[in-house]
Amino acid sequence: MPIITFQGKQYECDSDTPILDSLLARGVNVPCGCRGGICQACMLKATSGKPTELSQTGIEKKLKDKNYFLSCLCKAESDMEVQLPDPSDKYHSSIVYEKEYLNASVVRLRCSRPEGFTYQPGQFVNLMQPEQALVRSYSLASTSDDNFLEFHIRLIHDGRMSNWIADTVENGTFIFVSDAMGSCYYNSACEASPLLLAGTGTGLAPLYGILRNALASGHQQEVYLLHGGLSSEGLYYQEQLQFIAQQRDNFTYQPCVLHGPAPESGVQGSIDEQLRLVLNTRQDWRLFLCGDTEMVNAMRNVCLEHGINESDIHTDSFG
Incomplete structure (x- = not known):
């Protein structure tokens, strides 16, 4: 051997x-x-x-x-x-300058954007904890117009990286960022299509970047965002998304919870069933599905059953 x-x-x-x-x-x-x-x-x-x-x-x-x-x-x-x-081969050096809890289980990190770092909103990078060489993939919630990189980190029990972020990382902490990867992002091929964005938990991170990029690019077709959580406490960025919906006639924000009362303007039930209802409103959606792998697969199957062309389904699943 x-x-x-x-x-x-x-x-x-x-x-x-x-x-x-x-x-x-x-x-x-x-x-x-x-x-x-x-x-x-x-x-x-x-x-x-x-x-x-x-x-x-x-x-x-x-x-x-x-x-x-x-x-x-x-x-x-x-x-x-x-x-x-070698970190100098594969990673860019970045500095954390803002750490904030978005809810009890999600931390937002904003880090300096390395010089020359380019990406499409919705792509993901690998973050490396330098001392232990821990590497985990996280999607970008920021857009290329931002002068920072934004990540939404779900805290996992016994998760080595997320516990390091929760317990140790503070303003001024160095972290290494890989080049951006992935094909789940808005581009010129999406301009003529209505967009249906659906995700659970921190699956909102890439969707938030995709949404802002599409609107900043002058997207004129309908944009519909479904964000699912186990309960209302698991959702976040509701105020930001409701504000965008108030400013843009072509954008609809729909929070969705599986258990307990739904938030204002939200619905109760599984996100895949809510997705099915939205799909029934028209046939020409272009889909962006993000979040837990099992749920992304379930939503993708709903889309295929509905007759959506596979080339019109973009996914970012979190293993």
């Missing part, structure tokens, strides 16, 4: 098993996220040996040339020596 050398130690890895899975099975702490080649949180650098072509899928050329690869996709064909990414 191929020998993988990582942080000075050697591990036998089955050639039929991705390097990430082999190392994790041996108790090695390797940053990872989706484990499907999308978030790039598990990226490593090969200092000896050659990564497979598949494992470099989606990686920008400058990193490919330095032998970076996705360990969740790489099945070693020979011995390799690998290391964690």
